[in-house]
Amino acid sequence: MTDPYQLLAQPVQRWVHKQGWESLRPIQNAAIEPILNTDDDVILSASTASGKTEAAFLPILSRLISNTEEQESGCQVLYVAPLKALINDQLNRIELMTDGMNIPVTPWHGDISATRKKKFRDKPDGILLITPESIESLMVNHGPHISRIFHALSHVVIDELHSYIGDERGIQLQSLLHRIDIALRRRVPRVGLSATLGDMDIAASFMRPEKKRKVVLINSSDDAEELRIQVRGYESVAPSLEKLALPEEDEEVNEPVENDVFQIAQHLYKTLRGSHNLIFANSRRNVEHYADILRQMCEEHRVPIEFLPHHGSLSKEIREFAEEQIKKSSTPKNIICTSTLEMGIDIGDVGSIAQIESPFEVSAMRQRLGRSGRRGDPPTMRTYIREEELVPMSSVQARLREHTFQASAMTQLLLNKWCEPPLVKGLHLSTMIQQILSIIAQHGGATADQLWKVLTVDGPFSHVEQPVFVDLLKQMGEKQLLMQMTDGALHHGKVGEQIANHYSFYAAFNTPEEFTLLVGGKRIGRLPFDRPLAVHSYLIFAGKRWLVINVDPDKKIIDLKPAKGGNPPIFTGGGGLLHGEIRHEMYRLYCDSTEPTFLNKQSREFIKEGRDFFARNKLKDQWFLQDGKDVHLFFWEGDVIQDTVVALLAYHGVRAENGGIVVTAIETNKDRVINALEELVDYPPKSEEELSREIKNKWIGKFDNFLSDDLLNKSYGSHRFDIEDTLTSLKKKFS
DNA sequence: GACCTGCTGCGGATTG
Numbered sequence: 001m002t003d004p005y006q007l008l009a010q011p012v013q014r015w016v017h018k019q020g021w022e023s024l025r026p027i028q029n030a031a032i033e034p035i036l037n038t039d040d041d042v043i044l045s046a047s048t049a050s051g052k053t054e055a056a057f058l059p060i061l062s063r064l065i066s067n068t069e070e071q072e073s074g075c076q077v078l079y080v081a082p083l084k085a086l087i088n089d090q091l092n093r094i095e096l097m098t099d100g101m102n103i104p105v106t107p108w109h110g111d112i113s114a115t116r117k118k119k120f121r122d123k124p125d126g127i128l129l130i131t132p133e134s135i136e137s138l139m140v141n142h143g144p145h146i147s148r149i150f151h152a153l154s155h156v157v158i159d160e161l162h163s164y165i166g167d168e169r170g171i172q173l174q175s176l177l178h179r180i181d182i183a184l185r186r187r188v189p190r191v192g193l194s195a196t197l198g199d200m201d202i203a204a205s206f207m208r209p210e211k212k213r214k215v216v217l218i219n220s221s222d223d224a225e226e227l228r229i230q231v232r233g234y235e236s237v238a239p240s241l242e243k244l245a246l247p248e249e250d251e252e253v254n255e256p257v258e259n260d261v262f263q264i265a266q267h268l269y270k271t272l273r274g275s276h277n278l279i280f281a282n283s284r285r286n287v288e289h290y291a292d293i294l295r296q297m298c299e300e301h302r303v304p305i306e307f308l309p310h311h312g313s314l315s316k317e318i319r320e321f322a323e324e325q326i327k328k329s330s331t332p333k334n335i336i337c338t339s340t341l342e343m344g345i346d347i348g349d350v351g352s353i354a355q356i357e358s359p360f361e362v363s364a365m366r367q368r369l370g371r372s373g374r375r376g377d378p379p380t381m382r383t384y385i386r387e388e389e390l391v392p393m394s395s396v397q398a399r400l401r402e403h404t405f406q407a408s409a410m411t412q413l414l415l416n417k418w419c420e421p422p423l424v425k426g427l428h429l430s431t432m433i434q435q436i437l438s439i440i441a442q443h444g445g446a447t448a449d450q451l452w453k454v455l456t457v458d459g460p461f462s463h464v465e466q467p468v469f470v471d472l473l474k475q476m477g478e479k480q481l482l483m484q485m486t487d488g489a490l491h492h493g494k495v496g497e498q499i500a501n502h503y504s505f506y507a508a509f510n511t512p513e514e515f516t517l518l519v520g521g522k523r524i525g526r527l528p529f530d531r532p533l534a535v536h537s538y539l540i541f542a543g544k545r546w547l548v549i550n551v552d553p554d555k556k557i558i559d560l561k562p563a564k565g566g567n568p569p570i571f572t573g574g575g576g577l578l579h580g581e582i583r584h585e586m587y588r589l590y591c592d593s594t595e596p597t598f599l600n601k602q603s604r605e606f607i608k609e610g611r612d613f614f615a616r617n618k619l620k621d622q623w624f625l626q627d628g629k630d631v632h633l634f635f636w637e638g639d640v641i642q643d644t645v646v647a648l649l650a651y652h653g654v655r656a657e658n659g660g661i662v663v664t665a666i667e668t669n670k671d672r673v674i675n676a677l678e679e680l681v682d683y684p685p686k687s688e689e690e691l692s693r694e695i696k697n698k699w700i701g702k703f704d705n706f707l708s709d710d711l712l713n714k715s716y717g718s719h720r721f722d723i724e725d726t727l728t729s730l731k732k733k734f735s
Numbered sequence: 736g737a738c739c740t741g742c743t744g745c746g747g748a749t750t751g
Contacts, residue, residue: 082740110742133741141743169740283737312739339738360737503742511741575736660736 004032009062011101016058027220028055034216035059035155035191041208043161043192043200046220048370052193053090053159057097060155060191064103067154074152075124076103078180078188080132080173081159084109085345087129090159094127103127108134124149132164132173136438136506139179143442147183154188156180158207160343161192162363165206166422168701171431172508174209174460179439182454187213195370196363199421206424210458221417226378227369228352229415231407231596232267233603234260234386255567257293264384265293268354271382272334273298273306276326278347279336279354280368284311286356287336288568291543294336309543310337313514313571314525318542323347342367352380358407360576363419365410383407387606395659396625396632400590401610402661404603406578408596409585420579423640426719429472429711430701431508432461436473437481437492437500445489448473471711479706510702512572515551515558517541524560528572533558538565578660580638586661587636590614623733624670625662631673632662637729644726647691648684652676681730688717 005013005024016024027046034042036059044052064076079094081087091107098105104126108117110133120128121142139146156177164170181187190207197203204215237259257265268279268290281287287309294307308322319340325333327348335341342364350372359365365381373379385407388398413419432455439454440446446454452469455461461469473490476482480493492500499505513529524542533539539546545566550559589596590611595604617625625632633656635642642658649656649665654676656665665673685691689710692698698716699705707715 084741114744131741136741137743163740342739357736364738501743503744505742507741509740571737573737576738578736 004029007032007036007062008058009065011065012058012062015097015099024058025051025055025220027052027218028058030218030220031055032059032062034218035189036062038216039187039189041190041192041204041213041215043194043197043203043207043215043217044220045194045197045200045203045218047225048195048367050195050220052195053093054097056157056191056193057094060157061098061101061103063154065101073123073125074148075120075126075128075150076152076154077127077157078135078150078153078155079127079129079157079159080135081129082131082163082169083160083343083345084111084131086159086343087131089345091129094129098127105129110134121145121149132169132176132508133506135176136172136508137503139176139438140441140500140505143444146180146442150180150184150188153180153184156188156190158190158192161194161203161207162196162198162422163343165203166424168428168431168508170206171428171460172434174206175431175435175455178209178459179442179454196366196419198363198419202421202424206422209460209462227415228378228380229369229383229411229598230381230600231383231385231404231411231598231603232600233404233606234263234384235602236260236386236388260386261289262293264356264386265290265297267384268307268334269294269297272352272354273303274332275351276329276332276349277334277352277354278341278350278368278371279307279334279356280342280359281336281338281356282359283573284313284338284571285568287311287338288540288543290356291336292540292545292566292568294334295543304331306332307334307336307543310335310340312338312340313527314542315523318524326350339364341371347371351377352382355381355383357384357386358403358410360578361420362410362413362579362582365414366419369414383411385603385606390609396627397659397661399610399613400661401606401613404606405586405589405610405661406582408599408603408607409582409589411598412589412596413581413585418581420581423577423579425722427464427468427715428461428701429464429468429707429715430510430703432464432469432472433476433481433703433706434505434508435461436476437496437505440482440490440492440496441500445485445491447489451490468711468714471708475708475711476706481706508702510700513556515556517558517560519546519560519562527558527569529556538563538567540566540568575639577639580636580641583636583638583661591620624673626670627664629667631665631668631670632659633665633673634662635729635733640720640722641726641729644691644721644723645730647695647721648680648723648726649673649676650694651685651691652680677730678734681727681734684723684727688721688723689713690717691721691723692717 027044028051031044034040044055046052087107087109095105106120106128108130164173192207200217208215281290291309295305298305310319310322322335326335353368353372369379369381385403387401387403436451481496482490483493484490514526516523517525533548535548535551537548545563546560547563549561619634623634642663645663646656646658654665654668656663692713698712
């Protein structure tokens, strides 16, 4: 066998040599042959910091170098990233790799000057680093030039592949890449990079939706990797009535800090101060809450403030300040963050990860764990779990110690190297509306037949049936998004023109309106529009305390000044969907009698208490539990199935709620619920669409407001419900 | 019981 390294072009070999590498990593060796010698699509899956970028670019650059003699100039590599910050980071890395190879590298996103973009459009060359939204803008504004700009395209590289699969942005990216292939009349090989792909087959069919195309999967996992993981338990004291008393108006008050929150903060302070760590707190509200408590602790002990908040509603300046601080080794800093620091940008050496309460996905845990332990130390994560003190009124969830079991099950799955396959479902009609308008902008018009071919035949919308597509076009006509010329060609209607000509058109995902928060005229961040603050109320934001001095609903501005009181802000948001495998693992953990090794003393105690309750109520075999007027149903399934059960029961007149570990049917009895479920198994509703009719607030996609009631029910049902899987699960219960 | 992501072209004035 030949050494794959020998296949690389001379200048690329010289670059490898200059790095002082003794050998290439396994993933880098494995990637060379398929990328260099074939036109297959390739997925490179390997842990964080394993050199995936180099694995893709060493063979790609080798190919470009051997091609340069024949090629006239033109964009040769299209590298797509989900974050601007990632493009800025990769620009430096790739420029170093191409040093002396005469291959220019151009970044393109919203912060790059129009001049630089124009220069590239006029004389495209080398490697383009770009976001999906900026490709969209290229299509809409420079449609006729697409084939000229990309005629020499050799490869498309998709970084952080997992971040696209299953959502609007993924469908949009599939559509854009497909449209580039169509413009060039050939298939450009694609290379996908990721550390957390739960299912390689799903990833492969995302990369290339066309059937009968081979995707080469290169998976390099380091089995010997040591991990340090602990799940720590904390118990809250049930709140006393005095603490719930309402404050006098204008009084500077703070929500009381619960004792378990205080203990968690104390442990973070004691364990993490003096080094670099990331603290993931799951919600922006919790980030602010812990940032405030930890700042006070630092002030009380008269030490420098070493805990900084970081989330998406903070201004860019505040976020970048925190990032700079943790990059410096001289000043130890901890950043308390949401998922903002889960992916991408290199923030230097992080000693350990703290996770406050479980995230919703094992893949998020894995991604977060991968941010620590970069310099020889094993990745380290402490998960802090809160459980309520048990009182006579305590819920069944509290008695089962649900949070401890969920965190333990997720940790076990992480150790088993499992993570969620992406949830690929839904019609994505909102994104289809966007792509229809975009294709028309690109070509200055299109026929219904052309749209159908581009979008559905080998395209990203092959799951959309023709009658739905026809209905959608009619609807778009009625809402003035489209109009039809006498020759049959479709053009933008009055409303379509307005939407597609504004820069807010390029993103496929939905964003809420927001207020801007100002201190002395300076922006510190944003708050969602539907949660306006009253004048004279107190707020904790950016880790500091403020008084609201003015609210301007027209300009969407809130003015603040420093204060001593304050409460963490409330943000809006839906719920996460837990995967069924996590509930299956939780069930196994309740049935089991051995103790996982990663528990501390208190969480071991919680596991024992949860198992006692589980055994006393015979929940291993029994899936009903009458609780006063309510009935708890134990399905041990994911949230899509449990949400579908709730909707199915409502359809049969039984009110129910998905409470996580249980579905609770309210004010009813066991017999009535069993009757309803048996009837459902025998006479299920015909479709998810039918099930959606009684649901309110069905606008989830950006352009859902243009759908008819029928299409909206179809769309909503396809995204949120799964009758088939639910019936399979129910039938198992009755067998 | 949630989080995150992204974003024009054009004209006119000013400067080198």
